[in-house]
Amino acid sequence: MSTxxxxxxxxxxxxxxxALQGHLGWDRETIMPEKGAAARADMLSWLAKEAxxxxxxxxxxxxxxxxxxxxxxxxxxxxxxxxxxxxxxxAIKLPEQFVADYAxxxxxxxxxxxxxxxxxxxxxxxxxxxxxxxxxxxxxAYLQVDGTPYDAxxxxxxxxxxxxxYDPLFAGLRQRLVPxxxxxxxxxxxxxxxxxxxxxxxxxxxxxxxxxxxxEAMGFDFKAGRMDASTHPFSAGLWPxxxxxxxxxxxxxxxxxxxxxxHETGHALYEQGLASEHAYTPRGAAVSxxxxxxxxxxxxxxxxxxxxxxxxxxxxxxxxxxxAPSWDAETxxxxxxxxxxGFVRVExxxxxxxxxxxxxxxxxxxxxxxxxxxxxxxxxWNTMFQEWFGVEVPNDRLGCLQDIHWSMGAFGYFPTYTxxxxxxxQLLESMAEEFGDIDQLVETGDWSxxxxxxxxxxxxxxxxxxxxxxxxQATGSAPSxxxxxxxxxxxxxxxxxx
Amino acid sequence: MSTxxxxxxxxxxxxxxxALQGHLGWDRETIMPEKGAAARADMLSWLAKEAxxxxxxxxxxxxxxxxxxxxxxxxxxxxxxxxxxxxxxxAIKLPEQFVADYAxxxxxxxxxxxxxxxxxxxxxxxxxxxxxxxxxxxxxAYLQVDGTPYDAxxxxxxxxxxxxxYDPLFAGLRQRLVPxxxxxxxxxxxxxxxxxxxxxxxxxxxxxxxxxxxxEAMGFDFKAGRMDASTHPFSAGLWPxxxxxxxxxxxxxxxxxxxxxxHETGHALYEQGLASEHAYTPRGAAVSxxxxxxxxxxxxxxxxxxxxxxxxxxxxxxxxxxxAPSWDAETxxxxxxxxxxGFVRVExxxxxxxxxxxxxxxxxxxxxxxxxxxxxxxxxWNTMFQEWFGVEVPNDRLGCLQDIHWSMGAFGYFPTYTxxxxxxxQLLESMAEEFGDIDQLVETGDWSxxxxxxxxxxxxxxxxxxxxxxxxQATGSAPSxxxxxxxxxxxxxxxxxx
Numbered sequence: 001m002s003t004x005x006x007x008x009x010x011x012x013x014x015x016x017x018x019a020l021q022g023h024l025g026w027d028r029e030t031i032m033p034e035k036g037a038a039a040r041a042d043m044l045s046w047l048a049k050e051a052x053x054x055x056x057x058x059x060x061x062x063x064x065x066x067x068x069x070x071x072x073x074x075x076x077x078x079x080x081x082x083x084x085x086x087x088x089x090x091a092i093k094l095p096e097q098f099v100a101d102y103a104x105x106x107x108x109x110x111x112x113x114x115x116x117x118x119x120x121x122x123x124x125x126x127x128x129x130x131x132x133x134x135x136x137x138x139x140x141a142y143l144q145v146d147g148t149p150y151d152a153x154x155x156x157x158x159x160x161x162x163x164x165x166y167d168p169l170f171a172g173l174r175q176r177l178v179p180x181x182x183x184x185x186x187x188x189x190x191x192x193x194x195x196x197x198x199x200x201x202x203x204x205x206x207x208x209x210x211x212x213x214x215x216e217a218m219g220f221d222f223k224a225g226r227m228d229a230s231t232h233p234f235s236a237g238l239w240p241x242x243x244x245x246x247x248x249x250x251x252x253x254x255x256x257x258x259x260x261x262x263h264e265t266g267h268a269l270y271e272q273g274l275a276s277e278h279a280y281t282p283r284g285a286a287v288s289x290x291x292x293x294x295x296x297x298x299x300x301x302x303x304x305x306x307x308x309x310x311x312x313x314x315x316x317x318x319x320x321x322x323x324a325p326s327w328d329a330e331t332x333x334x335x336x337x338x339x340x341x342g343f344v345r346v347e348x349x350x351x352x353x354x355x356x357x358x359x360x361x362x363x364x365x366x367x368x369x370x371x372x373x374x375x376x377x378x379x380x381w382n383t384m385f386q387e388w389f390g391v392e393v394p395n396d397r398l399g400c401l402q403d404i405h406w407s408m409g410a411f412g413y414f415p416t417y418t419x420x421x422x423x424x425x426q427l428l429e430s431m432a433e434e435f436g437d438i439d440q441l442v443e444t445g446d447w448s449x450x451x452x453x454x455x456x457x458x459x460x461x462x463x464x465x466x467x468x469x470x471x472x473q474a475t476g477s478a479p480s481x482x483x484x485x486x487x488x489x490x491x492x493x494x495x496x497x498x
Numbered sequence: 499m500s501t502x503x504x505x506x507x508x509x510x511x512x513x514x515x516x517a518l519q520g521h522l523g524w525d526r527e528t529i530m531p532e533k534g535a536a537a538r539a540d541m542l543s544w545l546a547k548e549a550x551x552x553x554x555x556x557x558x559x560x561x562x563x564x565x566x567x568x569x570x571x572x573x574x575x576x577x578x579x580x581x582x583x584x585x586x587x588x589a590i591k592l593p594e595q596f597v598a599d600y601a602x603x604x605x606x607x608x609x610x611x612x613x614x615x616x617x618x619x620x621x622x623x624x625x626x627x628x629x630x631x632x633x634x635x636x637x638x639a640y641l642q643v644d645g646t647p648y649d650a651x652x653x654x655x656x657x658x659x660x661x662x663x664y665d666p667l668f669a670g671l672r673q674r675l676v677p678x679x680x681x682x683x684x685x686x687x688x689x690x691x692x693x694x695x696x697x698x699x700x701x702x703x704x705x706x707x708x709x710x711x712x713x714e715a716m717g718f719d720f721k722a723g724r725m726d727a728s729t730h731p732f733s734a735g736l737w738p739x740x741x742x743x744x745x746x747x748x749x750x751x752x753x754x755x756x757x758x759x760x761h762e763t764g765h766a767l768y769e770q771g772l773a774s775e776h777a778y779t780p781r782g783a784a785v786s787x788x789x790x791x792x793x794x795x796x797x798x799x800x801x802x803x804x805x806x807x808x809x810x811x812x813x814x815x816x817x818x819x820x821x822a823p824s825w826d827a828e829t830x831x832x833x834x835x836x837x838x839x840g841f842v843r844v845e846x847x848x849x850x851x852x853x854x855x856x857x858x859x860x861x862x863x864x865x866x867x868x869x870x871x872x873x874x875x876x877x878x879w880n881t882m883f884q885e886w887f888g889v890e891v892p893n894d895r896l897g898c899l900q901d902i903h904w905s906m907g908a909f910g911y912f913p914t915y916t917x918x919x920x921x922x923x924q925l926l927e928s929m930a931e932e933f934g935d936i937d938q939l940v941e942t943g944d945w946s947x948x949x950x951x952x953x954x955x956x957x958x959x960x961x962x963x964x965x966x967x968x969x970x971q972a973t974g975s976a977p978s979x980x981x982x983x984x985x986x987x988x989x990x991x992x993x994x995x996x
Contacts, residue, residue: 019541020518032740033720033721033724033739034722035740036722038738039739039740043518046514223533226529226531240536241534241536
């Protein structure tokens with residue numbers, strides 16, 4: 001057996017253990033009986049421990065050394081060596097006791113956060129957040145990554161992205177998004193958004209049938225996957241031939257379910273398009289959170305929240321919701337595209353969404369690179385929100401306690417959401433260069449050219465290249481915020497008659 | 499860490515890997531998308547390989563040696579050492595290449611059997627069966643178990659049971675069951691069973707609701723488990739707080755679903771009653787197939803197929819099937835207890851069921867201890883069936899091709915079904931000694947005394963004792979066929995007015 005073959009066998013074992021965690025995680029969120037929670041947590045932690053033990057195995061390090069010195073590896077093999085080197089280095093730098101303590105602190109913090117959020121009581125979460133941030137700083141010190149402390153965290157979620165990349169990107173975005181938002185709010189003051197009628201009922205079974213048609217039209221293969229319900233929608237790649245996503249239902253309107261489905265189907269199409277011959281290796285896995293998010297946001301917003309989409313979806317809508325008001329495609333699209341200065345990121349429109357992300361980025365940067373104290377966090381949040389959104393945050397539940405991420409120690413994660421939006425717009429512009437008017441294409445109802453464009457350029461590439469190399473190869477240009485700004489200004493300019 | 503603690507950690511790892519196989523198996527049979535089959539088979543085989551590698555680890559053998567020489571182990575610890583010694587010895591005696599070849603031959607045989615059965619063409623299965631039997635003989639030689647070759651197989655499924663135990667047991671049963679069957683058939687000739695009306699429809703949702711009430715009344719905790727649908731009903735213990743069983747639906751009658759649910763709930767109650775503090779060790783696992791089957795048959799037949807049960811279930815039946823004919827409890831019970839000389843074991847009544855089992859036992863005994871050639875198997879089957887059941891087998895699909903077991907290499911498995919029936923009757927007699935008239939107890943609708951009797955005596959004992967020790971401790975007598983014969987003669991004597 002060659003060193004590379006032995007290496008890949010070890011790599012696959014690690015990824016199998018992770019895939020099993022993914023499967024048990026899916027099951028927990030969808031169908032697990034409630035009393036199974038303790039044994040499930042125990043099994044997940046056992047699988048994580050097993051995977052970690054294999055990852056820090058010195059034999060893996062020795063194989064990486066040998067393979068890095070080898071000349072004959074092809075580009076797929078090089079990608080696997082590069083990605084495993086990254087994972088290996090991170091893993092061996094963290095002492096085992098620290099990993100265990102950190103995991104326990106995170107799960108305690110998550111429970112405290114749930115209660116604190118429900119009670120809108122930041123002080124109940126503060127000591128846990130304090131401890132997580134202090135341990136995360138300890139982790140940064142172990143990792144010894146070049147750059148600022150916060151860079152080490154950003155790199156965890158989108159390789160290669162640092163504060164020096166995000167700062168100008170976000171400043172440029174903010175410079176044009178805040179005035180756009182101001183103009184929209186002014187337009188709304190004179191011509192309010194159409195209201196959603198009260199008392200409408202959209203049965204769960206009808207929403208499921210409607211959304212299944214949409215997901216199928218996007219190209220999701222239901223023979224190689226499932227759609228189920230969960231409290232928070234998510235997508236689980238699992239393994240070849242089995243990709244599962246979830247949605248949730250609001251009986252008073254069909255949009256949460258629909259756009260949840262389009263978003264998660266976008267993620268799931270990426271997973272179904274990965275190269276199965278590279279299963280259980282980095283080469284066969286999605287490259288980054290940012291690129292993953294580009295796939296979900298592309299379908300959810302750039303395809304799904306357009307009049308062209310609604311022209312195609314209207315007959316399905318009418319068929320499955322015969323008792324709903326008989327709106328035309330234009331009206332439905334208008335209903336699905338209201339801009340508002342709401343407080344909650346996950347409910348935000350495309351104009352404000354990235355402002356929500358940037359606010360979190362600025363806070364995290366001050367926590368790790370600056371001197372923001374945890375006790376001052378609510379005030380910092382509320383001040384910035386007032387400045388950017390022009391409204392006052394009424395309580396911490398709608399402010400700094402709204403997201404689960406910090407309670408999970410996922411500092412540095414939020415910016416990938418914005419990257420996803422930017423990548424998606426850039427991909428759309430490239431498609432338009434090839435296909436001409438995308439709206440015309442969408443209106444035909446045959447969306448396979450879009451998927452077939454993404455398949456070889458994004459999905460099948462897995463982690464062959466870095467995220468920015470991938471976007472550059474797919475679009476011919478380095479990642480840039482310009483396509484997104486052009487898109488969002490044109491779209492909302494038209495919607496609000498600016 | 500003491501040797502015992504190190505040993506238990508290794509034991510738990512093995513059982514966790516097996517529990518994961520159980521979970522993925524449940525998912526495959528209930529909800530897996532069809533294109534997930536190949537990756538699922540691959541993952542299951544990887545888990546099996548991982549578990550096997552840990553089982554044959556020489557360090558486990560060394561720990562077993564050390565622990566067997568240790569004086570201070572309590573009875574729970576001794577049980578774990580005893581059971582792991584048995585598994586270890588079996589595993590290390592089989593060469594790895596043989597294990598791999600045998601697994602492949604079995605999966606090829608299973609595919610060939612499916613086709614052969616569909617076409618009722620024994621010759622298409624014959625070479626595969628020939629090969630499996632020859633490899634099974636090779637396995638017997640590796641195992642070097644005392645006694646006849648067939649004893650080595652019987653011991654795999656019910657520890658301690660040999661031909662010298664089964665032969666007199668089965669002869670005694672046959673001696674009384676064959677004449678009983680003759681008398682019943684004679685009675686049926688003059689007074690036929692009531693026919694099932696054609697054209698009735700029992701909606702799946704109504705059957706689910708009805709059977710859920712029954713399962714809950716039996717004591718199944720739906721917060722610690724699930725009921726789903728699958729082609730073949732089964733029960734999966736999984737792990738603490740999460741036990742799942744399945745059923746199937748026949749829209750023309752409610753009994754397949756109902757008795758499937760009662761049978762699998764019986765298995766599932768055993769799993770829910772295991773001692774969770776011993777999870778992932780033999781001490782915390784069911785002791786044998788025979789004892790497991792006693793739990794399912796107890797609830798399905800001895801409780802479920804009685805007038806007392808139907809008195810309790812009638813209001814539920816009427817509520818969920820308002821359009822069904824308005825039968826009384828007596829009639830419903832009569833419908834659920836028809837004796838027939840059908841050809842198929844899984845559809846058999848309580849009188850003929852054990853004859854089906856014994857027929858397979860006799861065939862297997864002749865294959866491994868005698869000189870029955872595979873090509874003569876259909877003839878041997880049909881001759882014996884004619885003799886015991888008094889009817890001619892029309893084809894091999896209804897004859898020797900009907901069961902999946904042989905295609906899985908599960909020779910020696912069938913007799914455990916009969917043990918289950920015998921143990922169940924013996925447990926019922928013991929309960930009657932404590933509670934008096936069981937029918938009166940069942941009629942109250944509060945069946946918790948039955949479950950609470952089984953919990954400490956059977957369920958919580960796990961594999962602390964051997965199956966026969968367990969039955970003897972629970973009932974005060976060694977396992978015996980007499981309680982079953984008394985039960986079946988009384989019950990069917992009354993039903994058929996003998």
